[in-house]
Amino acid sequence: MMKTVEQVKHYHIRRMADGDIPQALEIDLDAFPNQWPHPSASSFHHELRNKLAHYIVVCEDGIPENGGNGQSVTGLKEIALYIRQLFSHDRFFRAGKTVQSREYLAGMAGIWMMVDEAHIVTIAVRTTRKNLGLGEWLLINIIELAQQLRAKYVTLEVRVSNKTAQALYEKYGFATAGTRRKYYSDNGEDALIMTTCELDSPPYQATLQSLKDEHRNRCSRCYP
Numbered sequence: 001m002m003k004t005v006e007q008v009k010h011y012h013i014r015r016m017a018d019g020d021i022p023q024a025l026e027i028d029l030d031a032f033p034n035q036w037p038h039p040s041a042s043s044f045h046h047e048l049r050n051k052l053a054h055y056i057v058v059c060e061d062g063i064p065e066n067g068g069n070g071q072s073v074t075g076l077k078e079i080a081l082y083i084r085q086l087f088s089h090d091r092f093f094r095a096g097k098t099v100q101s102r103e104y105l106a107g108m109a110g111i112w113m114m115v116d117e118a119h120i121v122t123i124a125v126r127t128t129r130k131n132l133g134l135g136e137w138l139l140i141n142i143i144e145l146a147q148q149l150r151a152k153y154v155t156l157e158v159r160v161s162n163k164t165a166q167a168l169y170e171k172y173g174f175a176t177a178g179t180r181r182k183y184y185s186d187n188g189e190d191a192l193i194m195t196t197c198e199l200d201s202p203p204y205q206a207t208l209q210s211l212k213d214e215h216r217n218r219c220s221r222c223y224p
């Protein structure tokens with residue numbers, strides 16, 4: 001599944017910061033083009049201050065401010081984002097309250113801690129950075145973060161039609177625990193509820209470790 005990239009880039013993962021919000025909005029638009037409504041800059045701004053919410057981003061190393069991906073910042077998606085920004089009722093978005101991150105973000109993921117459960121609220125990789133192992137790396141980091149935060153399980157909802165994401169989750173031991181009928185308001189699609197077994201159980205830890213080892217072997221660009 002993973003492709004080799006002509007120009008090998010290296011990546012690192014860190015916590016999301018306010019300066020990442022414009023790119024987080026871009027990634028969200030790119031990854032979930034048909035979803036409605038999309039999160040606003042204000043909602044990300046609040047999320048980053050919500051003690052129960054935890055967001056991470058995967059960044060390209062050594063990338064200049066313009067994204068450095070050979071694309072100008074005047075692509076159609078960027079123009080759409082700019083127009084949204086211009087006419088937005090979102091005060092945070094319009095006010096340009098924060099300095100934008102200089103790093104190019106390839107993807108992001110977030111969880112909400114709900115008692116002993118970490119609930120994945122988003123995981124997304126830019127279209128141009130798919131199939132490089134970055135979605136998997138985000139998931140590994142989210143599971144590890146959930147463990148550090150003392151979660152017993154990781155859960156999520158996924159569209160029944162989203163076989164790509166389901167394959168990723170199944171690989172990491174998520175099993176279908178139920179269905180939420182007509183969960184998605186944009187098209188009335190059902191959601192599968194998927195959950196891990198107990199994170200600290202020895203079988204899960206063994207599986208996770210071998211998947212991490214395999215990922216490390218296949219994705220050297222993720223590890224210094």
Ligand SMILES: CC(C)(COP(=O)(O)OP(=O)(O)OC[C@H]1O[C@@H](n2cnc3c(N)ncnc32)[C@H](O)[C@@H]1OP(=O)(O)O)[C@@H](O)C(=O)NCCC(=O)NCCS
Pocket residue numbers: 001002031032123124125126129130131132133134135136137156157158159162163164165167168171
């Ligand atoms: C789901 C998503 C995050 C995967 O990210 P990615 O970086 O492209 O995936 P990776 O390269 O890390 O692949 C990891 C695993 O995902 C699954 N996968 C990835 N692309 C796939 C595809 N086209 N078809 C089937 N499975 C696929 C496989 O299990 C793969 O493991 P493998 O290489 O051992 O087969 C990405 O496709 C995405 O952002 N999709 C849009 C947003 C989305 O649907 N998010 C999930 C919401 S619940």
